[in-house]
Amino acid sequence: MVENDDPAAAPVLRTTYTRAGKARTIGITGPPGSGKSTLVAALVAAYRRAGERVAVVAVDPSSPFTGGAILGDRIRLRDQFLDEGLFIRSMATRGQTGGLARATGRMAAVLDAVGYGVVLVETVGVGQEEVDVVRLVDTVCLVTVPGLGDDIQAIKAGIIEIADVLVVNKSDRPGADEAARDLRYMLSLGASRTGWTPPIVRTTATTGEGVERLVKEIDAHRTWSRESGEHDRRRLGAARSEVETLLRDELVRRLGDRRGAALDALVAKVASRETDPYSAVEQLLGVSDRSG
Numbered sequence: 667m668v669e670n671d672d673p674a675a676a677p678v679l680r681t682t683y684t685r686a687g688k689a690r691t692i693g694i695t696g697p698p699g700s701g702k703s704t705l706v707a708a709l710v711a712a713y714r715r716a717g718e719r720v721a722v723v724a725v726d727p728s729s730p731f732t733g734g735a736i737l738g739d740r741i742r743l744r745d746q747f748l749d750e751g752l753f754i755r756s757m758a759t760r761g762q763t764g765g766l767a768r769a770t771g772r773m774a775a776v777l778d779a780v781g782y783g784v785v786l787v788e789t790v791g792v793g794q795e796e797v798d799v800v801r802l803v804d805t806v807c808l809v810t811v812p813g814l815g816d817d818i819q820a821i822k823a824g825i826i827e828i829a830d831v832l833v834v835n836k837s838d839r840p841g842a843d844e845a846a847r848d849l850r851y852m853l854s855l856g857a858s859r860t861g862w863t864p865p866i867v868r869t870t871a872t873t874g875e876g877v878e879r880l881v882k883e884i885d886a887h888r889t890w891s892r893e894s895g896e897h898d899r900r901r902l903g904a905a906r907s908e909v910e911t912l913l914r915d916e917l918v919r920r921l922g923d924r925r926g927a928a929l930d931a932l933v934a935k936v937a938s939r940e941t942d943p944y945s946a947v948e949q950l951l952g953v954s955d956r957s958g
């Protein structure tokens with residue numbers, strides 16, 4: 667219900683929201699095929715060994731067919747499927763725009779509230795929406811691989827600014843040193859906004875090599891984030907965006923309910939350029955004010 671933005675989810679979110687806030691939320695993002703799911707599986711194993719209950723939310727806007735059956739194969743967590751301390755959910759956007767980050771954030775809150783100590787969010791960090799998704803987590807891990815070459819430039823533009831930990835996965839392949847060097851160089855170009863310099867961790871997700879170090883670096887970021895105030899800043903930003911989104915939705919809904927005909931008429935006038943959208947909004951808000 668939460669995932670589908672079903673109105674029936676509201677009571678669920680009301681009860682769970684104030685109980686959330688304890689989980690560590692970790693985003694795993696990076697280009698297709700870089701080994702995100704394999705890395706998620708390795709992280710799940712590490713956190714489960716440490717006694718944590720773990721939830722995984724895989725966000726896949728590109729595939730409307732993503733579902734439990736396909737996920738079993740894709741996410742490579744087959745041996746972990748019978749583990750009661752592990753919850754896995756794959757979600758697709760089903761064509762709606764703008765709702766992905768919201769649905770993911772809400773799902774993370776519910777999972778947090780029901781006692782998952784670690785919530786992992788996997789997403790392909792390409793579009794703005796996915797950048798928004800990953801912005802909601804406490805720690806963002808950007809996964810790259812050796813030999814990406816120019817592709818790395820494209821990643822840089824979108825997401826490197828919000829990466830807290832940089833991962834060079836498939837370090838069993840040639841070129842891991844160069845990849846790490848490229849990342850270090852890219853980091854040196856942009857001044858850190860927050861005072862945190864993302865560490866660069868090499869992993870081989872398929873064997874688990876480097877995963878313990880990754881867990882340590884994620885922990886180190888979390889500690890820094892709490893002490894520096896960055897954690898509070900992010901939570902505040904996420905809360906503001908959630909409240910403002912709901913406010914916007916509710917405003918549109920109420921206007922539609924009470925002044926549906928007026929809204930339609932004004933939209934038509936904007937379309938035919940009899941009036942402009944700014945005046946239309948002013949008029950609608952004025953009308954709404956008078957009607958209470």
Ligand SMILES: Nc1nc2c(ncn2[C@@H]2O[C@H](COP(=O)(O)OP(=O)(O)OP(=O)(O)O)[C@@H](O)[C@H]2O)c(=O)[nH]1
Binds near residue numbers: 698701702871
């Ligand atoms: N050699 C090597 N192969 C790896 C490593 N990690 C993952 N792979 C392989 O890379 C392929 C893609 O791995 P996935 O984990 O599905 O990658 P992904 O980033 O989740 O892919 P999408 O979700 O489709 O974007 C699989 O065949 C993995 O077995 C690694 O460290 N070394």
Ligand SMILES: [Mg+2]
Binds near residue numbers: 702703704740741788
């Ligand atoms: Mg994957």
